[in-house]
Amino acid sequence: MSGKLVIGLPSKGRLQENANAFFARAGLKVRQDGGRGYTGRLDGMANVEIAFLSASEIAGQLEQGIIHLGVTGEDLIREKLSAPERDVELLLPLGFGHADVVVAVPQSWIDVATMADLDDVALAFHTKRGRRLRVATKYFNLTRSFFAEHGLTDYRIVESLGATEGAPAAGTAEVIVDITSTGATLAANNLKILDDGTILKSQANLVASLGAEWSDAALKAAGEILDRVSAQARAAKVIEVRFAGEGDDAALLDELKKRFGVTLPFGNGVAPVRIAHCPEARLYDLVAFLYAEGRDTVTAVRADYVFEAKNPLRERLVARLKNGN
Ligand SMILES: Nc1ncnc2c1ncn2[C@@H]1O[C@H](COP(=O)(O)OP(=O)(O)OP(=O)(O)O)[C@@H](O)[C@H]1O
Ligand SMILES: O=P(O)(O)OC[C@H]1O[C@H](OP(=O)(O)OP(=O)(O)O)[C@H](O)[C@@H]1O
Numbered sequence: 515m516s517g518k519l520v521i522g523l524p525s526k527g528r529l530q531e532n533a534n535a536f537f538a539r540a541g542l543k544v545r546q547d548g549g550r551g552y553t554g555r556l557d558g559m560a561n562v563e564i565a566f567l568s569a570s571e572i573a574g575q576l577e578q579g580i581i582h583l584g585v586t587g588e589d590l591i592r593e594k595l596s597a598p599e600r601d602v603e604l605l606l607p608l609g610f611g612h613a614d615v616v617v618a619v620p621q622s623w624i625d626v627a628t629m630a631d632l633d634d635v636a637l638a639f640h641t642k643r644g645r646r647l648r649v650a651t652k653y654f655n656l657t658r659s660f661f662a663e664h665g666l667t668d669y670r671i672v673e674s675l676g677a678t679e680g681a682p683a684a685g686t687a688e689v690i691v692d693i694t695s696t697g698a699t700l701a702a703n704n705l706k707i708l709d710d711g712t713i714l715k716s717q718a719n720l721v722a723s724l725g726a727e728w729s730d731a732a733l734k735a736a737g738e739i740l741d742r743v744s745a746q747a748r749a750a751k752v753i754e755v756r757f758a759g760e761g762d763d764a765a766l767l768d769e770l771k772k773r774f775g776v777t778l779p780f781g782n783g784v785a786p787v788r789i790a791h792c793p794e795a796r797l798y799d800l801v802a803f804l805y806a807e808g809r810d811t812v813t814a815v816r817a818d819y820v821f822e823a824k825n826p827l828r829e830r831l832v833a834r835l836k837n838g839n
C-alpha cells in the first residue's frame with residue numbers, strides 16, 4: 515500500500531450522488547478517474563485514493579481493513595460484520611440513505627400486530643402444518659438476533675436476494691424482513707409492519723476501519739477531511755453577525771449570550787467589531803435588539819467553515835485507533 519488514505523464510496527445510484535454532495539459541502543470534490551472508472555480522488559488532496567464499490571462491498575472492505583474510510587448504510591455494517599463494535603467506528607450519520615429494516619406480514623393477518631402475536635402464529639403454524647413459518651430476507655444476521663431477542667425460534671429463513679416483498683404472494687414465505695423507506699413497496703404487496711417490528715433505523719454513515727494500516731499520511735488526510743466536515747456542519751448552523759462595538763461591551767455580550775444563544779468565537783476582547791454566531795432562527799430578533807440598543811448597522815454573513823482545533827470527531831478516531839488495536 516502507498517500509505518495513502520483509501521476511501522470507499524458507493525459506485526452508483528442515490529447513495530453515490532448524496533456521498534458526492536456530502537464531500538462537496540465540505541469543499542472536497544470527488545473525481546472519478548476516466549469519468550466512469552472504479553478509482554478516483556479528492557481534488558486538492560494528493561494523499562487520498564477513492565475506490566468506487568457497492569454499498570455491501572464497502573462494509574466488507576471496512577471489516578477487512580482494505581479501505582480506511584467508507585460511506586455505507588448502517589444496516590449493511592450490522593448485517594455483514596461479525597464484530598462491528600470491534601472492527602469499525604461509525605463516525606457520523608450522514609442524513610441520507612434512510613431506510614428501516616422491518617418485519618412485515620400480510621395485511622390479511624388481522625390478529626397479528628406484534629412480535630408476540632407472530633410467535634403465537636409461528637407455533638400454531640408449525641403444529642397445524644407440520645413445517646415452520648418461513649421468513650424471506652437477505653438480512654440473515656439481523657433477523658436471527660432480532661427474532662432471538664423476542665424469544666421467537668419456530669421459523670426458518672429463506673434467502674431472498676430481490677423482490678423480497680413478493681415472497682408471501684408467490685407462496686415462497688409467510689413473513690419478510692427487508693428495508694423500507696417510503697413504505698410504497700410494502701403497501702403495493704399488501705404487507706404491514708409489526709408494531710414492534712422495526713429492527714433498525716438505518717442511514718448512510720461515514721465509517722472508519724479500525725483494522726486498516728493507518729500510516730501517518732492516511733491519518734493526516736482523514737484528520738483534514740473530518741475537520742472540514744465538522745467546520746462546515748458547525749458553520750451551517752449559525753450566521754455571523756457584526757455590529758459596532760461601544761466600550762468593552764462586556765454586559766451587552768453577556769446579554770446576547772443569554773437572550774439569543776449566540777457564541778462569541780473570538781471571546782470578549784476589546785476589538786471594535788463584535789462577531790457573534792447566531793442560530794439562524796434568532797437572527798432577526800437579534801438584529802431588532804441591536805437596533806434598539808443604538809447599533810444602526812448590522813451585517814450577517816455565513817461563514818464557510820467554523821474550524822476548531824479541538825475536534826471530537828478527529829479525537830475519537832485517534833482514540834479508537836490507539837485503544838482498538
Ligand atoms: N429505498 C432504498 N432501496 C435500497 N437501498 C436503500 C434505500 N434507501 C436506503 N438504502 C440503503 O442503501 C444501501 C444499499 O445500497 P445499494 O442497493 O446500492 O447496495 P447493494 O445492496 O450493495 O447493491 P445491490 O442493490 O446492487 O445489490 C443500504 O444501506 C440501504 O439501507
Ligand atoms: O419503502 P420503499 O420506498 O418502497 O422502498 C423499499 C424498496 O426499495 C428497495 O428496492 P429498490 O427498488 O431500490 O431495488 P433493489 O432491491 O434492487 O435495491 C428495497 O429493496 C425495497 O424493496
Ligand SMILES: [Mg+2]
Pocket residue numbers: none
Ligand atoms: Mg439495492
